Amino acid sequence: MRGAGRVALQFVGLVVAVFWCIPLFWTLLTAFKSPDDPDALTSLFAGLQPSLQNFAMAWQSASFASYYLNTIVIVVGILVVQCVFITLAGFAFARFEFRGKNILFTLFLLQLMVPASALIGPNYTTVRSLGLLDTKVAVMLPYVASAMGTFWMRQTFRQVPRELEEAAVMDGARWWQVLWHVYLPAARPALSAFALVSLSIHWNDFLWPLVVTNTPKSQPLTVGLSLLTQMGETGAQWSMIAAGTWIVILPLLVLFLIFQRQFVNSFLQSGLK
Amino acid sequence: MASAVADPAVPASTPSGRRRWIRLQPYLMLLPSAAFLAVFTLWPMLKAAAGSLFYNDSAHPQPEFAGFAIYQSLWVDPEFRQVLANTGWFILGTVPLSLVLGRLFALLVNQPGVLSPVLRAAFFHPVVLPMVSAASIWLFLYTPQYGLIDQALAGFGLGQVNWLGQPGTAMWAVILTMIWKQVGFYMIFYLAGLQNLPADVYEAADLDGAGAVRKFFSLTLPLLMPTTLFVTTIAIVNAFQTVDHLYIMTQGGPNNSTATLLYYVYQQAFTFNDFGKASALSAILIVLLILCALLQNWVDRRVHYQ
Numbered sequence: 007m008r009g010a011g012r013v014a015l016q017f018v019g020l021v022v023a024v025f026w027c028i029p030l031f032w033t034l035l036t037a038f039k040s041p042d043d044p045d046a047l048t049s050l051f052a053g054l055q056p057s058l059q060n061f062a063m064a065w066q067s068a069s070f071a072s073y074y075l076n077t078i079v080i081v082v083g084i085l086v087v088q089c090v091f092i093t094l095a096g097f098a099f100a101r102f103e104f105r106g107k108n109i110l111f112t113l114f115l116l117q118l119m120v121p122a123s124a125l126i127g128p129n130y131t132t133v134r135s136l137g138l139l140d141t142k143v144a145v146m147l148p149y150v151a152s153a154m155g156t157f158w159m160r161q162t163f164r165q166v167p168r169e170l171e172e173a174a175v176m177d178g179a180r181w182w183q184v185l186w187h188v189y190l191p192a193a194r195p196a197l198s199a200f201a202l203v204s205l206s207i208h209w210n211d212f213l214w215p216l217v218v219t220n221t222p223k224s225q226p227l228t229v230g231l232s233l234l235t236q237m238g239e240t241g242a243q244w245s246m247i248a249a250g251t252w253i254v255i256l257p258l259l260v261l262f263l264i265f266q267r268q269f270v271n272s273f274l275q276s277g278l279k
Numbered sequence: 280m281a282s283a284v285a286d287p288a289v290p291a292s293t294p295s296g297r298r299r300w301i302r303l304q305p306y307l308m309l310l311p312s313a314a315f316l317a318v319f320t321l322w323p324m325l326k327a328a329a330g331s332l333f334y335n336d337s338a339h340p341q342p343e344f345a346g347f348a349i350y351q352s353l354w355v356d357p358e359f360r361q362v363l364a365n366t367g368w369f370i371l372g373t374v375p376l377s378l379v380l381g382r383l384f385a386l387l388v389n390q391p392g393v394l395s396p397v398l399r400a401a402f403f404h405p406v407v408l409p410m411v412s413a414a415s416i417w418l419f420l421y422t423p424q425y426g427l428i429d430q431a432l433a434g435f436g437l438g439q440v441n442w443l444g445q446p447g448t449a450m451w452a453v454i455l456t457m458i459w460k461q462v463g464f465y466m467i468f469y470l471a472g473l474q475n476l477p478a479d480v481y482e483a484a485d486l487d488g489a490g491a492v493r494k495f496f497s498l499t500l501p502l503l504m505p506t507t508l509f510v511t512t513i514a515i516v517n518a519f520q521t522v523d524h525l526y527i528m529t530q531g532g533p534n535n536s537t538a539t540l541l542y543y544v545y546q547q548a549f550t551f552n553d554f555g556k557a558s559a560l561s562a563i564l565i566v567l568l569i570l571c572a573l574l575q576n577w578v579d580r581r582v583h584y585q
Contacts, residue, residue, distance in 0.1 A: 011491065016394050019387035023401035029416045029459065030404065032427050036419070091315075094308040102305035110309055117320045119572035123520045123541060124564050127548040127557045128323030128330065151315035181304065210409035212523040213541075217549060228411045228523075235415045235527055244419055255412045262407045266400055269407065274467050277513060 036248035037061065060249035064234060067246065069222040070253055073230035080145050080215075080226055081208045085201055087150040092200070093193070095151075096159025097185055101171075117153035123213050130217055144218040145226065149208065154276060155200050162196040163189055199272035202265065209258055227254045324565055330558030337552055349559045358535060359543075359560075365450065366519070366539040372454035373461070374514040378507060380458065381465030388466070389473050399470075403463035410460060414527035417456040418443070421528075446536035449529050453537055456524055461517065465510050472506035473499070505582045512575035519568060540564050 035051075037060050043053030064070065098104075099111065122129070129148055138144040166189055174184050190197075212228040219225045225233075234250040237243060262269050331349055333342040353359045388399045405413060420427050421442040429439060442452045476499065484494050522542040525531055531538030531546060538546070541564060548557035 012390055012392070015387060015390055016392055019384075019390075019398045020394060022384070022387070023398045026401050026459070027404070028427070029413075029420055033416050033419065091312045095312040098305040098308035102308075104302075104305045107305075110313060113313065113316055113321060116324070117316055119569050120320065120324065120565050121516070121520045121568070122319070123522075124544075124561060124568060125320065125323040125327070127544060127554065127561050128326035129319055130548070131326070131554075132318065132323065147315070148319040151312040151319070153316070156312060206407055210411075212409065212411045212526070213545065216526070217545075228409050231409075231411055231415060232527055235411075235418065244422070244425065247415060248419065251412050251415050255408050258407050258409075259404065262404065263400065266396070266403075270399070270403060270467050273406065273464060274471055277464075277468060277509075 033248045033251055036245050037252050039245045041243070041245045060245045061253065063246045064250035064253060067237075068230050068234045068250065070227070070230060070250070072222045073225055073227045076142055076222075076224060077209060077226040077228075080142050081205055083142070084146045084149050084208050085204050087146070088152050088155055088204060089197060089201070091151055092155035092159045093185070093190070093197075095156040096163055097189065099156065099160040100163035114153040114156055117151070118157075122148045126214060126217050129214075133218055139218055140220050140224050142224050145211075145215045145224065148214065152200075152204070155204070158196055158200055158275070159193060162193045166192045196275075199268065199275055202269055202272040203276045205261075206258060206269075230254075327558045327561040327565060330554060331562045333555050333558075335553070335555040335558075339555075342555070345555065349555050353556070353559060353563075361535055362538050362540055362543045365535070365537060368450055369454060369457075369537075369539050370515055370518045372450065373457045373518050374511060377458050377462050377465055377514055378510060380462045381510070382469045382503070382507075384462060384466040385469035385473055389470060399466075402466055405460045406463040408460070410521060410523035411527055413456060413460045414524035417452070417459070417524075418528050421452055443529050444533060446534050449533060449537050453524055453528055456528070457518070457521065460524075461514070465514065468506055468510050469503065472503045476502050505579075508578050508582055509575070512571055512578070516568060516571055519564065519571070540567075 035054070038055060038057075039053040039060075040055045041060065041063075095114075099107070125148070133139060133144045133147065136144075138147070170188050171184055174188050179187065210228065211226070212232070215226050215229050216232065219229060222230070231250055231254045235247055237247075332345055332347070334345045334349070335342040384398075384402045388395045388402065419425075423429055423439055423441045423444075426442075428442065432440070440448065442448045480498060480502075481494065484498060489497070519539075520541055522539060522545065525537055525539065525542045526545075529537045531542050540560065544557050544560045544564060547553045547560060
């Protein structure tokens with residue numbers, strides 16, 4: 007496209023982008039407004055104060071310290087187990103022929119079609135009968151096996167040349183040594199892309215944790231934020247809720263700004279698998 | 280068939296115990312994932328199907344066989360029909376507009392220029408936020424009088440509208456939130472699609488003197504068709520399964536005007552303790568989701584292998 011057209015398009019893009027960022031900026035602005043200033047909420051720049059008072063209030067009023075810890079434990083726990091499970095399962099699907107392979111593959115496909123959120127009712131009764139209600143383990147259980155991750159690893163492992171494996175076997179390597187020294191190094195980009203997607207999905211997950219947790223000892227950040235939000239329907243505590251929102255989104259936003267390209271690529275791959 | 284990994288390593292002289300182990304190996308590798316998938320995906324699907332045949336609510340402390348009675352009562356229940364209609368409106372409201380905007384944004388950030396990475400971050404950032412946070416932010420934007428939307432409208436002498444509090448506007452309000460949240464996600468699929476477009480076709484079009492608009496409608500749009508079909512099904516499934524914003528913004532109200540199918544499942548199970556009805560609703564939702572997946576698969580094959 008020619009010069010003038012291109013500049014016009016960039017300008018249009020900039021205007022739309024500014025609009026797209028307004029909700030976030032306005033929330034940030036509100037998080038720094040004095041809760042005692044009567045004009046703070048009805049005027050754009052009134053009542054701004056350079057203090058973290060609202061953040062401190064939000065942090066205390068809703069046990070954010072334990073929500074944070076829970077979220078990190080849940081998200082990392084899911085990821086670690088997932089990585090082991092998808093590596094093994096992906097390897098089996100990529101490099102073995104065995105009876106029942108197609109049936110097992112279909113079972114995995116079902117998880118891609120029916121997301122866990124559609125199964126909250128029956129999964130809740132399962133977790134209840136296991137006596138695991140209100141635990142972090144309960145939040146993790148439905149997600150530790152990942153069909154998406156398994157397919158991702160299968161795809162990656164299939165691209166590893168057989169000759170490498172055969173050479174390793176000739177040298178006397180056992181299967182776990184082959185997996186560790188030949189296959190896993192080749193799968194490192196796929197695993198890190200999967201990690202980004204998994205972390206952000208489970209950091210953001212809400213409905214399932216809402217259903218299986220009831221106390222701050224197991225509730226993650228998203229549930230904590232929802233409790234905080236319900237407190238302030240009147241509008242009086244908006245500055246604190248805005249601060250709480252920022253407490254929840256800040257780590258992901260920072261991660262996103264640092265790993266922008268990887269984030270975008272990971273999401274792209276996750277959809278294309 | 281013997282395992283591929285073991286082939287070169289298993290001469291005929293290998294002891295039979297070792298060979299049995301090698302045959303078991305793939306099953307053992309699949310066991311952890313398959314076990315959890317069976318317990319948390321397959322079994323709950325069967326449980327929902329079975330549970331939908333029993334009354335299991337506060338009036339029936341012991342589950343009581345109902346046959347298809349729950350489905351029959353849903354069929355004539357105006358509330359259920361409204362929930363289905365809401366789900367349809369939510370899909371119709373979010374999917375086409377998200378796709379059109381996703382494609383436009385992809386065109387905007389696909390231009391070479393220093394601005395493109397900034398624009399991409401601006402459009403994509405809502406995707407990495409939790410839906411709960413997005414909903415909190417928008418709940419706040421929609422607050423009558425204090426919210427930014429009312430403040431902006433006040434400049435035109437409008438405002439004081441309870442966007443989320445009245446059936447006429449609540450659905451639009453949640454649709455707008457969902458669009459803001461997910462457009463960036465679809466943008467990247469279109470961006471990938473745009474970058475994979477065959478350059479030679481465009482060069483030929485240039486030689487023929489085709490203008491930018493003509494090229495967009497005659498080349499870009501049709502060539503992006505596979506992306507569009509693919510993204511459409513992801514967007515529909517997303518619309519079915521995302522309810523976090525409803526919990527925060529409307530609780531399905533006012534007057535059930537924003538309750539979608541999954542939110543209704545949640546309400547029946549966890550607000551009204553009616554597990555029979557919740558199971559039947561889940562079963563319906565599962566069938567719809569599987570139909571979407573099969574449809575996508577079918578369309579995908581037609582598009583790619585014709």
